[in-house]
Amino acid sequence: MxxxxxxxxxxxxxxxxxxxxxxxxxxxxxxxxxxxxxxxxxxxxxxxxxxxxxxxxxxxxxxxxxxxxxxxxxxxxxxxxxxxxxxxxxxxxxxxxxxxxxxxxxxxxxxxxxxxxxxxxxxxxxxxxxxxxxxxxxxxxxxxxxxxxxxxxxxxxxxxxxxxxxCQGTLRVRVTTTGRRAHSARSWLGENAIHKAAPILARLAAYQPRRVEIDGLVYPEGLNAVRIEGGHAGNVIPDSCAVTVNYRFSPDQSEAEALDRVREVFEGFAVELTDSAPGxxxxxxxxxxxxxxxxxxxxxxxxxxxxxxxxxxxxxxxxxxxxxxxxxxxxxxxxxxxxxxxxxxxxxxxxxxxx
Incomplete structure (x- = not known):
């Protein structure tokens, strides 16, 4: 044919x-x-x-x-x-x-x-x-x-x-920080939103992912930054920064439970859900x-x-x-x-x- x-x-x-x-x-x-x-x-x-x-x-x-x-x-x-x-x-x-x-x-x-x-x-x-x-x-x-x-x-x-x-579930969130825009020559007049994102990355680095056994099968989880957005120009103190985080979660959790876990990790920061799918x-x-x-x-x-x-x-x-x-x-x-x-x-x- x-x-x-x-x-x-x-x-x-x-x-x-x-x-x-x-x-x-x-x-x-x-x-x-x-x-x-x-x-x-x-x-x-x-x-x-x-x-x-x-x-x-x-x-x-x-x-x-x-x-x-x-x-x-x-x-x-x-x-x-x-x-x-x-x-x-x-x-x-x-x-x-x-x-x-x-x-x-x-x-x-x-x-x-x-x-x-x-x-x-x-x-x-x-x-x-x-x-x-x-x-x-x-x-x-x-x-x-x-x-x-x-x-x-x-x-x-x-x-x-x-x-x-x-299969694992998956969700993505944007964890954001805000600052005050200023000329980089007078940086003390601003608040650098990218610098404020450092604790977000530190929490990710310190996070211990679960390994969950279900029916004899082990599902490893993962919580990772997959994108960082921030900055306006080479001479401007940025007033916003967003870290996109992907959570691959075990199917023992619902999407709502997985989101609650992510919010706990980033307590004190603004967390916005951008997409989600159940395991x-x-x-x-x-x-x-x-x-x-x-x-x-x-x-x-x-x-x-x-x-x-x-x-x-x-x-x-x-x-x-x-x-x-x-x-x-x-x-x-x-x-x-x-x-x-x-x-x-x-x-x-x-x-x-x-x-």
């Missing part, structure tokens, strides 16, 4: 085809068109589309429904397209790990499992790599929650082939999750990041992260994935869905 997606090729070759269709966030339409066209040609699937999100479902009347989800977008290309397969069976290119290898596995399963042991929903969505307001899964939750209904979900984010349970508990005690972990055959770990499993959790659907590729390579110029890892992920999911 020269101008389309051939879902009969192996998952490694399909990954390369997907990678070679650029799909930076908010520019996913060409890839979404290819995905939709390929899935509409599969007779056992019902296909729906909203914007650049495509959802395909079986309707076999099985006792359980599993959702397999993955995003189509990538970060901006970093001189790493087209894809390149080396002699060691490693595929290089933007999106290989995060997460077109996982999307290729989804597509292969969608096309080649006409009678799985569970009903399946395949979700391919847009704009995961940018601000939450654009996230295609968030849009589907708001507009078409019935499309996402299920008993268990697997987000095909790269995990190195292990099951990562739940997700691992939920590995759910029978479907336990069966999945057993099928994958490796010890589960905590997800040390925020992912869209939180959106499924908010819908009451237990969800885990699982996919080929090394998450440490995501967004890097050297992004790559071993084709053997892609094939292994497909085979393990296939066994689980046909046993």
């Amino acid at each position: 020269r101008n389309g997606l051939d879902l009969t090729v192996d998952a490694g070759s399909l990954t390369a085809r997907l990678v070679d269709v650029p799909s930076e966030s908010r520019q996913e339409k060409p890839l979404a068109d290819l995905v939709e066209g390929a899935l509409r040609a599969v007779p056992h699937l019902t296909v729906d589309r909203d914007g650049d999100a495509v959802v395909a479902r079986t309707a076999l009347g099985r006792a359980e429904r599993v959702v397999l989800a993955g995003h189509l977008d990538t970060v901006p290309v970093a001189d790493n397209l087209p894809s390149r397969l080396d002699a060691d069976g490693v595929l290089w290119g933007c999106g290989t790990s995060d997460m077109k290898a996982g999307v290729a596995v989804q597509l292969r399963l969608a096309a080649t499992l006409p009678a799985p042991n569970r009903d399946l929903t395949f979700v391919f969505y847009d704009a995961e790599e940018i601000a939450a307001e654009f996230n295609g899964l968030r849009r589907l939750v708001e507009r078409h929650p019935d499309w996402l209904a299920g008993d268990f979900a697997v987000l095909m984010e790269p995990t190195g082939g292990r099951v990562d349970g739940g 997700a508990l691992p939920g590995l005690s759910h029978p479907a999750a336990a069966a999945f972990v057993e099928a994958i055959g490796t010890p589960p770990a905590a997800k040390e990041a925020w992912t869209d499993v939180a959106r499924f959790s908010a819908l009451g659907i237990p969800a885990v992260n699982y996919g080929p590729g090394d998450p440490a390579l995501a967004h890097t110029r050297e992004e790559h994935v071993a084709v053997a890892a892609v094939l292994e992920a497909e085979e393990k999911l296939r066994r689980w869905l046909t046993a």
Whole structure:
């Protein structure tokens, strides 16, 4: 299929085809068109589309429904397209790990499992790599929650082939100081707001992050300055300064509790919440999750990041992260994935869905 997606090729070759269709966030339409066209040609699937999100479902009347989800977008290309397969069976290119290898596995399963042991929903969505307001899964939750209904979900984010349970929550705040503007030649007439930010940085340096164990998984937290803004000109004492702080918190806390903790750390300073997203508990005690972990055959770990499993959790659907590729390579110029890892992920999911 020269101008389309051939879902009969192996998952490694399909990954390369997907990678070679650029799909930076908010520019996913060409890839979404290819995905939709390929899935509409599969007779056992019902296909729906909203914007650049495509959802395909079986309707076999099985006792359980599993959702397999993955995003189509990538970060901006970093001189790493087209894809390149080396002699060691490693595929290089933007999106290989995060997460077109996982999307290729989804597509292969969608096309080649006409009678799985569970009903399946395949979700391919847009704009995961940018601000939450654009996230295609968030849009589907708001507009078409019935499309996402299920008993268990697997987000095909790269995990190195292990099951990562739940995810951290994340919030960002601006911690601000104020001063009095003056000419720097007469600095004693002003109050330097940047200097007043020193205690903010000192508290961050002294902060001892928690490590929280939930269902046997350990979630490390982090509280870090990620941006400092202040100053007007090279000869002006600044009258304002803002430190943006990102708190990655364990899913044992709600967003409100996490914000209260941050406010405690910066007591005495003005703290403004700028964005927030909840974490997700691992939920590995759910029978479907336990069966999945057993099928994958490796010890589960905590997800040390925020992912869209939180959106499924908010819908009451237990969800885990699982996919080929090394998450440490995501967004890097050297992004790559071993084709053997892609094939292994497909085979393990296939066994689980046909046993």
